[in-house]
Amino acid sequence: MESMQPELIKITEYCxxxxxxxxxxxxxxxxxxxxxxxxxxxxxxxxxxxxEVERYIHLHYDLHINIEGIDAIRHLLTRVSDMxxxxxxxxxxxxxxxxx
Amino acid sequence: MAFxxxxxxxxxDKKATADEIKKAYRKLARKYHPDLNPNDKEANKQFQLxxxxxxxxxxxxxxxxxxxxxxxxxxxxxFEKAKQSQRTQQQHTGQNPFEGGGYSSADxxxxxxxxxxxxxxxxxxxxxxxxxxxxxxxxxxxxxxxLREAYTTHKRTLTVNGKNLRITIPAGIAHGQVIKLKGQGAxxxxxGPHGDLYITFNxxxxxxxxxxxxxLYETVExxxxxxxxxxxxxxxxLSGKVKLKIAPGTQNxxxxxxxxxxxxxxxxxxxxxxxxxxxxxxxxxxxxxxxQELFKELAKS
Numbered sequence: 200m201e202s203m204q205p206e207l208i209k210i211t212e213y214c215x216x217x218x219x220x221x222x223x224x225x226x227x228x229x230x231x232x233x234x235x236x237x238x239x240x241x242x243x244x245x246x247x248x249x250x251e252v253e254r255y256i257h258l259h260y261d262l263h264i265n266i267e268g269i270d271a272i273r274h275l276l277t278r279v280s281d282m283x284x285x286x287x288x289x290x291x292x293x294x295x296x297x298x299x
Numbered sequence: 300m301a302f303x304x305x306x307x308x309x310x311x312d313k314k315a316t317a318d319e320i321k322k323a324y325r326k327l328a329r330k331y332h333p334d335l336n337p338n339d340k341e342a343n344k345q346f347q348l349x350x351x352x353x354x355x356x357x358x359x360x361x362x363x364x365x366x367x368x369x370x371x372x373x374x375x376x377x378f379e380k381a382k383q384s385q386r387t388q389q390q391h392t393g394q395n396p397f398e399g400g401g402y403s404s405a406d407x408x409x410x411x412x413x414x415x416x417x418x419x420x421x422x423x424x425x426x427x428x429x430x431x432x433x434x435x436x437x438x439x440x441x442x443x444x445x446l447r448e449a450y451t452t453h454k455r456t457l458t459v460n461g462k463n464l465r466i467t468i469p470a471g472i473a474h475g476q477v478i479k480l481k482g483q484g485a486x487x488x489x490x491g492p493h494g495d496l497y498i499t500f501n502x503x504x505x506x507x508x509x510x511x512x513x514x515l516y517e518t519v520e521x522x523x524x525x526x527x528x529x530x531x532x533x534x535x536x537l538s539g540k541v542k543l544k545i546a547p548g549t550q551n552x553x554x555x556x557x558x559x560x561x562x563x564x565x566x567x568x569x570x571x572x573x574x575x576x577x578x579x580x581x582x583x584x585x586x587x588x589x590x591q592e593l594f595k596e597l598a599k600s
Contacts, residue, residue: 208433208491216433216489246492249434254334262329272335280337287475295511 207236207243217256226266227255232273303415305352305365313366317357324353351412361420368419433491438484440498444468446505450537450563459483459496466498471513471565474502507535513572515561518579521545526580536560536574543576551580 214221224244227233233252236243244252258264258272306313309323327349329335336342355361438459452470456463464483472478477499484494502510509516519534529547533540538560554577561572586594 213433216491249492250437250495253434257332257334262332262335263325264329276335276337283338291474291511295509295516 206246207238208246210235210242210244213244213252217253219256219260223256223259224252227252227269230266230270232266232270301415303348303351303413305355308348308352309356315356320353320356324349324357347412351416354412355416355420365419432488435485435487435491435494437494438496440496441501442498443501443503444472445503446508446510447537449500449502464496468500469566471563471567472500472502473512473565474500474510476500476565508537510562513562513564515572515574516577517574518577520581521549521578522581523583525549526551526578532578534576537562545578549578549580551578553578 210221210224214224224233224235225242228235228242232255233244233248236245255269258269259266264272306315309315309320309327311319311323315323328346331342331346331349333339333343333346336346355365440457440459442455442457449468449472450470452467454465454467456465458464464480466478466480468478477497480496480498482493483496486493507517515537517534517536519532521532524530525532525545526549527547529549530545532543532545534543535541536557541557541560543555543557554575557574557576559571560574564570564572583590
């Protein structure tokens with residue numbers, strides 16, 4: 200629909216919009232939690248990561264969880280998601296044998 | 300409209316200090332925050348409630364009003380007016396993207412407050428939490444689709460926040476599958492991109508066919524004589540009727556595979572799964588004397 204949307208945004212600009220410190224985004228990158236794009240000494244966030252970064256902003260600024268906690272949560276959420284998929288698969292299989 | 304005990308929701312005493320309220324809220328927020336409970340509607344509901352409780356109890360003025368009215372709170376006129384103004388506001392913010400029957404939507408952003416809250420504090424009561432944002436809010440929606448409709452690629456028109464949206468649903472979509480429509484969520488702020496629309500498909504059961512991935516399963520009843528002597532059976536498939544040869548001596552629960560008569564493979568045109576047909580042999584009942592005699596003869600033979 201709208202095509203004029205930016206694909207990359209400078210982290211300084213991003214941080215002004217969210218009212219957060221750029222150091223937070225840098226620490227996310229340093230901990231290997233997100234990937235930033237470097238162009239002419241400026242760091243950018245790709246649009247694909249907006250949702251994920253916003254989640255980390257909530258965890259940090261609303262729930263006061265530090266970077267290490269965010270990293271641990273990230274791994275656990277991946278496992279929860281994998282397990283949810285497995286449960287869905289098993290449910291579908293089980294369904295096949297119900298009321299047969 | 301039921302009274303909501305905000306103290307109970309936060310698990311605190313009516314005399315709780317501002318600090319105790321903050322602590323209780325943060326503890327519960329860590330448990331129910333939507334970012335820690337993805338796709339969990341119950342947790343999201345709970346989160347909305349604790350947010351609402353915090354909104355009221357952490358604001359001295361609102362807390363006073365709430366304490367004064369308490370359980371004896373009634374539908375006062377001023378509240379009704381406030382409610383109406385809130386409704387008008389909601390039309391603009393639009394938390395629920397889908398309108399009309401057949402769809403249900405759930406917003407995991409934690410934005411909706413209860414009717415009780417809206418009536419007591421109205422539209423002006425809600426304070427702006429984290430008002431500076433960039434990317435627009437994502438919308439989550441669920442779409443129910445009967446199994447037979449998921450069999451073919453077809454178009455559907457959905458109403459999202461008053462705008463019609465025509466989408467193509469590819470054949471073979473799976474139950475629980477999520478389709479992301481980029482940029483169809485809420486508008487962004489400060490030049491940020493639109494949010495996205497996530498549609499989760501809920502494929503409803505079919506009376507005749509069960510589906511596992513790309514395969515279909517069907518049970519077909521055959522009579523005893525066809526099972527013993529062999530013959531033919533006409534069965535229903537999703538691509539029309541098919542005549543099957545039944546081998547003499549077919550046992551009960553025999554399974555046959557019809558290649559390519561299953562479900563279409565998602566986004567792979569011309570590829571289909573298999574259809575597994577299970578035969579159940581119908582044993583004759585209410586036999587006449589003559590028939591009983593014949594069976595007895597068979598038994599002795």
